[in-house]
Amino acid sequence: MKAEVKWIGEEMFAGISESGHTIVLDANGGKLAPSPLENVLLSLGGCSSVDVVSILQKARQGIDGCVVEINGTRIDTVPKLFSDIHLHFKITGKNVAEKHVERAVALSADKYCSVALMLNKAVNITHDFSIIESTK
CATH class of the missing domain: 2.20.25.10 (N-terminal domain of TfIIb)
Known part of the structure; x- marks a missing residue:
């Protein structure tokens, strides 16, 4: 590449x-x-979202939306590296099982998302999720 x-x-x-x-x-x-560092957050969110959506679709979960809110905390000294990044996944769908979302988010963070796996070496990355019942 x-x-x-x-x-x-x-x-x-x-x-x-x-x-x-x-x-x-x-x-x-x-x-x-x-900025370049904002792009790092966008890349992390994009990579993780691809995994989460794919895993949930393979688990036959009726999802129709996935938004990830990403908050990065930077240290005060130069260079202003990220110390912590938190991802909050908001999954929308019909009868989406919490256990499947929890598994999808964990698999992305721990196994599949190459951006997260690279950043994990220097940054504390955490994640959580919420499920929103779809009205569609």
Whole structure:
């Protein structure tokens, strides 16, 4: 896997993936685009969500929504690394079993999400979830 990041002016950078997709990063506190560290949180949330949805679908759970709220805490000294990240999964669906959601979230965190597994070496990552009964 390869990628390229190009400076496009001031504190803006374009990241181009090997598959040809582009994202913009803003080193100026995320004023015009996500900052690189905000992108780390987005990548973690995306990776984990893919796993959780896939596992719940394979378990034949009637999900119709998955949102993950991610909160990262950074240390006060430079470099301002993440010390803690918490993921809260909000699963929407009909008759979704708590045991299946708990298992899906745990499997993502402990076995499948490569972003979480890399970050776990330096960051305390926690997770929880809530289930919202769908009205659809």
